[in-house]
Amino acid sequence: MNGNWAPFNRCPVDDPAMLAADGSVNIAICVASHSASGAIKLGNTEATTGANDLQFGVVRNAQTGExxxxAPAGGAIVGDPADIPGGLLGLMCPSGVPVVSGICNQLADNTLNRVIATVESAGTPANFDLTAGMQSGKTIVDIPVRIHLQNPFLGSKCYIGTTSNPVVLRPQNVTVPAFGNQRFDANGAANTRGALNRVALTGNSQGDSAFAVPGVSGCGPLTLGELNWAVNLKTSLPSAAGKNHLVLNDTATYTAGLATPGSSAPHAGQALSDNWHLGVAQ
Structure with missing residues (x-):
C-alpha cells in the first residue's frame, strides 16, 4: 500500500519544525523502523514481543551536522501488546503478605491472572545516527519508553518506567543490513527520476543489553502504587544496566525525503509535506 511511502504512515510532516526546513541549510526526512517480533528481559521477567513500529521525523542541519x-503526536513507538508469562502469578505470587496472598488465591481464573504488557513512548527519541544504522555494533537511536502492565488487580496506571524516569533503549544492528536506494514519485511509485528518495536497511536483527530498568509505579487497584513493592520484589526491579536485554527480529529501517531538497528551497519542508499527503492515505 502506498508503494515506497508504505513504512511512513505516521511521519510528522506537518510539525512546524519539519515544515520550516528550507532544504538548503535544514533538511527534513522521515524515518521508520519496523520489527516483526522480538523478546525483552526486564529484571528476571522475559516476554516474547509482537511487532514494534518506530517512526519520527528528522531535521538535519547540513552545516553543523546536528x-x-x-516525534509524531501519538508518540514515536507503537508496540503490539504482549502477554507476560505466568501472568500475575508470575509477577507477585506466591507471597506471605495477606493482602497479596489474598489476590493470589483469586487467580484460578485465567482472565484475572493475565497480564498484558505494552511498550509506549515516554519521550522523544534522541541521537539518531543513520550511519550507525548501516553498520553493526553502534547505537542507532536512543528511545525512551515505559511499559504499561494491564491487569484488573494492577489498576490502569501500572508502569515500568515513567516519562521522567524511562527505560532508554539504544538498539544496535547485530549484523550489517542490506542496503537499498529507490527514487520514487509522490504517489509512491518507483521512478528513477522521481522527486523523492528512499533508503532501505533490511534483513537483520537489532539488540540492546546495556539499558537499566527502574521499578514499577502506580500498581494496585487504587492506582496508588500499593502493590509496587510486591511486583518489584518478585521481578527483581529496579534492574541495573547489563542485567536486561532486548532483541528485535527481522528489522527494516527506512528514511525518505526529497531527492534534491535544495531545488525546493526555501520551502522544502512544505514540499515534503505536500508529497507525503499525496502519497499516504489518511
Whole structure:
C-alpha cells in the first residue's frame, strides 16, 4: 500500500519544525523502523514481543551536522501488546503478605491472572545516527519508553518506567543490513527520476543489553502504587544496566525525503509535506 511511502504512515510532516526546513541549510526526512517480533528481559521477567513500529521525523542541519528529532503526536513507538508469562502469578505470587496472598488465591481464573504488557513512548527519541544504522555494533537511536502492565488487580496506571524516569533503549544492528536506494514519485511509485528518495536497511536483527530498568509505579487497584513493592520484589526491579536485554527480529529501517531538497528551497519542508499527503492515505 502506498508503494515506497508504505513504512511512513505516521511521519510528522506537518510539525512546524519539519515544515520550516528550507532544504538548503535544514533538511527534513522521515524515518521508520519496523520489527516483526522480538523478546525483552526486564529484571528476571522475559516476554516474547509482537511487532514494534518506530517512526519520527528528522531535521538535519547540513552545516553543523546536528539533527533535531520530531516525534509524531501519538508518540514515536507503537508496540503490539504482549502477554507476560505466568501472568500475575508470575509477577507477585506466591507471597506471605495477606493482602497479596489474598489476590493470589483469586487467580484460578485465567482472565484475572493475565497480564498484558505494552511498550509506549515516554519521550522523544534522541541521537539518531543513520550511519550507525548501516553498520553493526553502534547505537542507532536512543528511545525512551515505559511499559504499561494491564491487569484488573494492577489498576490502569501500572508502569515500568515513567516519562521522567524511562527505560532508554539504544538498539544496535547485530549484523550489517542490506542496503537499498529507490527514487520514487509522490504517489509512491518507483521512478528513477522521481522527486523523492528512499533508503532501505533490511534483513537483520537489532539488540540492546546495556539499558537499566527502574521499578514499577502506580500498581494496585487504587492506582496508588500499593502493590509496587510486591511486583518489584518478585521481578527483581529496579534492574541495573547489563542485567536486561532486548532483541528485535527481522528489522527494516527506512528514511525518505526529497531527492534534491535544495531545488525546493526555501520551502522544502512544505514540499515534503505536500508529497507525503499525496502519497499516504489518511
Amino acid at each position: 539533527s533535531k528529532i520530531v
